Amino acid sequence: MIKQQYVTDYIKLYKTGKIKLNKERVMLIKYLEKYVLSDDSLYFNEKQINDCINYGNKWFFPIQPFQKFLIAFIFLYHKNNDRRYYKEFLWLMGRGAGKNGLISVVGNFLISELNGIRNYNGSIIANSEEQAITSIAEIKDVVDRNETLIKAFHATSTFIKSRKTKSILKYRTSNGNTKDGLRDGFVIFDEVHQYPDNRNVKVHISGLGKKPNSRVFYIGSDGYVREGFLDNKKAIAMKVLNGEVKPDLMFPFICKLDDESQIDDPDNWEYANPMLSKPITGYAIDLFEEIKEDYDALLIDPSGREEFVTKRMNLPLDDLERSVAPYEQIKATNRALPDLVGKECIGAVDFASVRDFIGCALTFKDKDTYPSLFHSFAMKPFVDKYYGYSRKDARDLKKVVAPIADWVERGDLEVMDGGTVDIDRIVQWFVDKRDEYLIKKVVIDNYLAMTLKKKFEEAGFEVDTIKRPTAIHHLLSSTVEIGFEHNKFIWGDVPIMRWYTQNTLVKIDRNGYKTYEKKEDIRRKTDGFQAFLYTLYRIDEIEDIDISGALDNFAELDF
Known part of the structure; x- marks a missing residue:
C-alpha cells in the first residue's frame, strides 16, 4: 500500500464519522483503496503536494482537508517513468464549495517556479468571458497585494505569467477563435454543465500531447443540459468507480445529495458541499447562512427550488419538463x-x-x-x-x-x-x-x-x-x-x-x-x-x- 498523509486523514475523517460523504465519494474511497492505493508502482510527490498546499495557505486561503485530498492526486506518479497517473480530473460540487478558489491556487502553482516546469502553460475555459476570467482576476488580486509575488509573476487582466518558468495561465471562452495550435500543459474547463457536447473541448485539449504530464480539469456544479458533455463525463466517472474501465482514466470527485428528500435537513448539505463539513469556520459559516437563506426563501417562492436543488445541492433534475402546477x-x-x-x-x-x-x-x-x-x-x-x-x-x-x-x-x-x-x-x-x-x-x-x-x-x-x-x-x-x-x-x-x-x-x-x-x-x-x-x-x-x-x-x- 502507498500512503499519503492528507489522503489518509481525509479517509479517516469519513470512517470515524466526522464527515458525511455521498454515495459517489464512498465509492471513490473504495475504488482508491482497491485499485490505486494498493498499487506499489505508484508514488505521491510529497514535495509538490506540500509546496502547492503551503502556497495556497500562505497567499490565498486556508486549504481545507478535502482540498488537500484533491491536490494530493494531482501529483500522483508512476515510479518507472515519473509520468503523472491521472490526466483527467472531474470535480463536481454544489455552488459555493470553493472550486474556483482551489483552481486558482492549483493553476497559479502549476505555472510557478515551485512547480519548476518551463513553458507549462495553462488555459481556463468557460462559456462566458465573465466566468472564464474569475480565476485570473483572483490570482491577479493576490499577486498585486504581495511584493514577493509581484517579483515572481507578471499579472494582467487577461493572463498570469511566471517570470522564471515563462509559463502563462490565460483565460479563454469556449467559442473563442484562438484555439488551434495551443501548446498547453494543462486545461481547466469551468462550469462544464453548460457544454452541450465535446466539440469545443476537443479543440482545446488537442495540443496537450505536446507537453509532458499534461492535465485536464473539469470543474463545476451540475446544470440543466441532459445527455450532454457533463452527463457523458459522469457516466465515465461511474464506470471508473465501479471498476469497469482503466483505474487511471479519470479522478472523479462528485459531491451531491443522494436523494432529494435529504434537502430538508441542513446536516445533509455537506453531501453536496464539502466546505460545510464540520467544524465549519470562517468562509464556511457565511456560506452556510447564505444557503440557509436560499432554502428559507423557497417557502415564499417555490420557483427557486429547481435552481436550489440543481446548483446548491448538485442534484440535477432528470425531468426538465413538468406541469405548471399540481x-x-x-x-x-x-x-x-x-x-x-x-x-x-x-x-x-x-x-x-x-x-x-x-x-x-x-x-x-x-x-x-x-x-x-x-x-x-x-x-x-x-x-x-x-x-x-x-x-x-x-x-x-x-x-x-x-x-x-x-x-x-x-x-x-x-x-x-x-x-x-x-x-x-x-x-x-x-x-x-x-x-x-x-x-x-x-x-x-x-x-x-x-x-x-x-x-x-x-x-x-x-x-x-x-x-x-x-x-x-x-x-x-x-x-x-x-x-x-x-x-x-x-x-x-x-x-x-x-x-x-x-x-x-x-x-x-x-x-x-x-x-x-x-x-x-x-x-x-x-x-x-x-x-x-x-x-x-x-x-x-x-x-x-x-x-x-x-x-x-x-x-x-x-x-
Missing part, C-alpha cells in the same frame, strides 16, 4: 370571484393559429390576489375534426379530450362556423366587457399583430405587442409558481381554463430559463393560459381601485 393547486383557482365591476384590469388575447383556438383574458388586482375573467373561441372545423364536437354521441364517449359542447353550454367558449377566426368578434368581447370594467390595455403577441392592433385601436383600446412571448416566460415563472402555491389566482368555475393550464408544460433550458409550452401540439391547447400569462406581464401597471362610484358621481353632474 392539479390540486390548479383546482384551487375555482373560487368565487370578488366584485370586479368598475375595477382596472389588463386584457390579453392569444392564438397560435387562425384555425383552432383563441384565448381571451382580463386580470385584476384584489388585495393580494389576481382574479381573472376568461372567454375562448374555437373554429368549428377544428373542434369537429379533433374533438367530435358535432357528433350527437360526443358527450357519451368515455374518453373525450375536450368536452367542447359542455364549455359552449356554460358560456365559456364560442364556436365560430367559419374556417378562420373572426377578429371583430374577439374585439367585440372586450368592447362588451368595457361596459363593466376599466381595461387599461390589451396585450397581444406578434402573430397577426398589425391586424389585431388596428382593430383594437379603432375600438379605443391601448395595445401592447409582445414580439417574443417566450422571452417573458422566465420573467413570469416566479409569479406563476407563487400564485399557484399560495392560491393567489381566482378564476371561478371555468373548466376550460383548468384544461388549458393542465395542457401547459414548463420546459427548463440549459441556462435554467423556463418556458411554457404545449404538452401535445394538436389536441392539447394552451391559448387561454398564454393569454393569462400576457395579463400578468403588465399586471403591475394597474391599481387595486374601484372607479365605479366616481363614474356614477360624474354621470350625475349637471353640465
